[in-house]
Amino acid sequence: MRAVGQNDKKWPFGGVRIGLAVLALASIASGCGPDGSAPVEPAGGQPPLKAPPARALDAYATKLRAAHAARVAAAKRWGLKRVPLTAPPPPAKKPRITTRDGFEVDGHRRLELPPVFTTVPTDEKILFLTIDDGAEKDPAFLRMMSELKVPYSAFLSDYLVKEDYGYFKEMQDRGVGLHNHTLRHPYLPALSYARQEREICGMQRVIEKRYGERPVLFRPPYGNYDKATLRAAKACGITHVPLWNEEVFADHWEYREWDRDLHPGDIVLSHFRGREDWEGTMPDMIRRFLDKVTAEGYAVARLEDYL
Numbered sequence: 301m302r303a304v305g306q307n308d309k310k311w312p313f314g315g316v317r318i319g320l321a322v323l324a325l326a327s328i329a330s331g332c333g334p335d336g337s338a339p340v341e342p343a344g345g346q347p348p349l350k351a352p353p354a355r356a357l358d359a360y361a362t363k364l365r366a367a368h369a370a371r372v373a374a375a376k377r378w379g380l381k382r383v384p385l386t387a388p389p390p391p392a393k394k395p396r397i398t399t400r401d402g403f404e405v406d407g408h409r410r411l412e413l414p415p416v417f418t419t420v421p422t423d424e425k426i427l428f429l430t431i432d433d434g435a436e437k438d439p440a441f442l443r444m445m446s447e448l449k450v451p452y453s454a455f456l457s458d459y460l461v462k463e464d465y466g467y468f469k470e471m472q473d474r475g476v477g478l479h480n481h482t483l484r485h486p487y488l489p490a491l492s493y494a495r496q497e498r499e500i501c502g503m504q505r506v507i508e509k510r511y512g513e514r515p516v517l518f519r520p521p522y523g524n525y526d527k528a529t530l531r532a533a534k535a536c537g538i539t540h541v542p543l544w545n546e547e548v549f550a551d552h553w554e555y556r557e558w559d560r561d562l563h564p565g566d567i568v569l570s571h572f573r574g575r576e577d578w579e580g581t582m583p584d585m586i587r588r589f590l591d592k593v594t595a596e597g598y599a600v601a602r603l604e605d606y607l
């Protein structure tokens with residue numbers, strides 16, 4: 301990942317990087333003859349006739365260039381200051397996720413309760429975007445995220461989603477993971493085990509019925525939980541309880557940690573909200589999110605790829 305300095309403020313950002321990748325591919329393609337020797341370059345820099353594998357690499361490079369050009373255009377169209385960075389490929393071996401210190405409940409390990417965490421262990425400069433509840437159903441947001449190719453995960457509460465299940469079906473069709481955020485968004489620690497289980501297992505059933513997949517990720521409303529919450533979640537088939545380390549709004553950021561900074565692997569929270577709930581639109585929130593993470597050299601990765 302390249303560091304961002306003063307000189308990178310120019311538009312379009314990232315053009316240099318893809319250019320280098322294409323050059324590297326071209327040199328791989330023409331670097332060696334069949335016997336491993338370097339081909340002789342004719343005077344004037346004309347490359348020698350290319351073998352089929354070189355043409356395949358050329359096609360790949362052309363595809364990369366086209367994909368990048370589309371991202372540059374999309375970034376411009378949606379009013380971003382910079383082109384979002386591309387996340388590295390998903391890890392071959394998933395990291396071991398453990399509960400963050402201070403976030404454990406009694407008997408967490410012994411009962412093998414799902415880990416509660418705010419950051420995914422990784423050395424890559426990546427972040428994960430998670431969006432909660434489901435009040436705002438803005439078609440422009442779906443278009444924006446597809447065009448920018450920025451991944452995110454949705455944590456849904458049925459009392460809001462049921463106003464328009466189709467909106468979230470379209471989101472799922474675009475590759476977004478739909479996860480559990482309870483039926484009615486209660487403060488769970490105030491409820492008995494049985495009522496917590498109804499909230500969590502009930503939402504499992506709604507998502508399975510509407511979207512064909514039973515979630516394994518669960519986020520308790522307000523990030524509040526107790527031992528009964530995690531026991532119920534586990535009984536409902538939940539394997540991970542991702543919380544968040546930063547929260548982004550349409551007009552500002554909030555941080556869990558004193559350094560008020562982003563860290564590799566941090567999970568960022570936001571909400572499906574519109575002008576009646578905060579100072580802006582969903583695209584405004586995404587602009588605030590992406591402009592900061594890109595300026596600080598972070599790419600946005602898909603949470604599900606790491607769990």
Ligand SMILES: [Zn+2]
Nearest residue numbers: 432433521522
């Ligand atoms: Zn919520």
